[in-house]
Amino acid sequence: MKEQIIFEDFIQDREVRMYDKHFSDTDNKVEYDVYVQVFTMDNLPFSSVTGKLDNIPFNYDHAGTKEVVVNNVIGDYFNPVTKKYEVSDHTFVVGHIKDSNLDQDIAIEQMQQAAMNIINELNKRQMPPHMVMPHLLTDVEKAKQVVTDDDVKISQLSKETGISEEILSDYRENPATLKKASNSTIERLITKYYEKYFNRNEIEKFRFMLIKTVMAYLKENKKDEIDYDPVYDPVYELYKLYQQADWHRLARMEEIWRAFYTVDNQH
Numbered sequence: 001m002k003e004q005i006i007f008e009d010f011i012q013d014r015e016v017r018m019y020d021k022h023f024s025d026t027d028n029k030v031e032y033d034v035y036v037q038v039f040t041m042d043n044l045p046f047s048s049v050t051g052k053l054d055n056i057p058f059n060y061d062h063a064g065t066k067e068v069v070v071n072n073v074i075g076d077y078f079n080p081v082t083k084k085y086e087v088s089d090h091t092f093v094v095g096h097i098k099d100s101n102l103d104q105d106i107a108i109e110q111m112q113q114a115a116m117n118i119i120n121e122l123n124k125r126q127m128p129p130h131m132v133m134p135h136l137l138t139d140v141e142k143a144k145q146v147v148t149d150d151d152v153k154i155s156q157l158s159k160e161t162g163i164s165e166e167i168l169s170d171y172r173e174n175p176a177t178l179k180k181a182s183n184s185t186i187e188r189l190i191t192k193y194y195e196k197y198f199n200r201n202e203i204e205k206f207r208f209m210l211i212k213t214v215m216a217y218l219k220e221n222k223k224d225e226i227d228y229d230p231v232y233d234p235v236y237e238l239y240k241l242y243q244q245a246d247w248h249r250l251a252r253m254e255e256i257w258r259a260f261y262t263v264d265n266q267h
Helices: 104-123 139-147 154-161 165-173 175-180 183-197 200-220 234-244 247-264
Strands: 002-011 014-022 030-037 068-074 077-079 084-086 092-097
Touching: 002 104, 014 104, 030 104, 068 104, 092 104, 139 165, 139 175, 139 183, 154 165, 154 183, 165 175, 183 247, 200 234, 200 247, 234 247
Parallel strands: none
Antiparallel strands: 002 014, 014 030, 030 092, 068 092, 077 084
């Protein structure tokens, strides 16, 4: 059997490949398959517990079309550490055209439609039944908490933020007006929010946790240093964050971590 790629591109950042398969030089029969890349955070097309394709939120009927059957996954693997089936760098959902007597251009068109269906199904966000989303304060709500806190003296807050006492007093009297405040005003008040309600020692512990995480990644990937990527490299960004000890940004991260921890332990 001869197999060749007839289409290869990225759709919504996912690798999409299409193949035709010739079974012999004398036989005109051709089969067409479409492969769509799967990401770790997707609505997974397999069960992370059993590795099977049934009884999961991913709907294979919706992923397919009248012409293309979607019924297979390749590249997933069982992780002996987590005891779960997981996505690798080469995990794809596979679709197959039912009619083998098609012109190649028509086949590609049909597989592109199936690819979009597969992507839409992968993109569906599934909330595990046990998970409750925490409420995270908006920037305006954080600013409001600071200006309306009776333990915060307006005079001191004015000195520390550079915002006049008159304006801060107005915000305290009518916090709804903070919605019209400038970005710089909100940012200065958010800085005070983290300084007042977050413990620097706790943030430092969080920073060291990140250090250990990144170092473990480097050790696993046998890298001695971080390579700077001018586009985006999450490892580099974490490395830069903990090296600079930008504790306000770290506090934002720890805030999310803490919020999820709280709701997970309340249910």
